[in-house]
Amino acid sequence: MSDSDALAEKFTQALRDSGIRITRQRAALVDIIAQSEDHPDAVELHRRAADAVPGISLSTVYRTLSALEEHGVIQRLQFEGDTARFEHADLDHHDHMIDVDSGEVVEFQSEEIEALQDALAASMGYEIVHHRMELYVRKTRGKPKS
Amino acid sequence: MSDSDALAEKFTQALRDSGIRITRQRAALVDIIAQSEDHPDAVELHRRAADAVPGISLSTVYRTLSALEEHGVIQRLQFEGDTARFEHADLDHHDHMIDVDSGEVVEFQSEEIEALQDALAASMGYEIVHHRMELYVRKTRGKPKS
């Protein structure tokens, strides 16, 4: 519990520092997002937020999500043929693997791949601002190939 | 010219084989897509198609694009905060680099990265169905760092 509390506290501080007001709605959303281990969309966040702040409107959720994204608190995800999903911006960058059968989302990271991306961009005269990598996968049948 | 003509022919054949009718609208769109070196969206394709088939409707463009995607003729791209864009499905898979300043899209490929992706997925018990990798980049200022 205190893990996500600390995260929420950190996010709140960042928002406060940037001068934006911490309303009940925003505080609730920050808490929910800090606690979330999944990748909810705006409607789902609205549903969850309504427990803490009955009557919160979906517009507020959308507006808050945009604000949180701008301030680096959350990451907006856009998987194929799906609505926008969100996750908190944690310390370590990671990418996503989506099981096309179950819809399950698995996070992963690969420093080797990131290094290659950087090298590749550099070789073409660019530097990477950010990137997106999604692997649409399926569980391997039987045992891993011998 | 004959290069994209050959491609268009190949696509048309694939469609014919799968039993879907080749109407004037579809033929025009296949031609346009085979010739396109950029990444147009549905509205832009509609504009281009209207030269060959005046009166073609945007719905038909959308419907045709879905059909072409289903039959493996085109690839649907979804860059950040942008509408869907399309490119023809060529032999060689590639990914995209988007210049965040100019909006320019550059294609690239990296067999090393793909190999790492495969290995990574396999190590987690998955096989890759397809993937998406987008690098949002900015031109390196001055000379490459010494």
Place this chain on the structure above:
DNA sequence: GTTCATGCAAATTCTTTGCATACCC
């Protein structure tokens, strides 16, 4: 007390769909 954020409803944007007519095979 000001100013900024909220809620509501309406507007926007992109895309899909129902239906009568037209066209491909």
Place this chain on the structure above:
DNA sequence: GGGTATGCAAAGAATTTGCATGAAC
């Protein structure tokens, strides 16, 4: 000729926005 594709207009889904009221600092 038969059945699928088209055009039109309307519907849909996700997200954004204008405005009057309410809440944070």
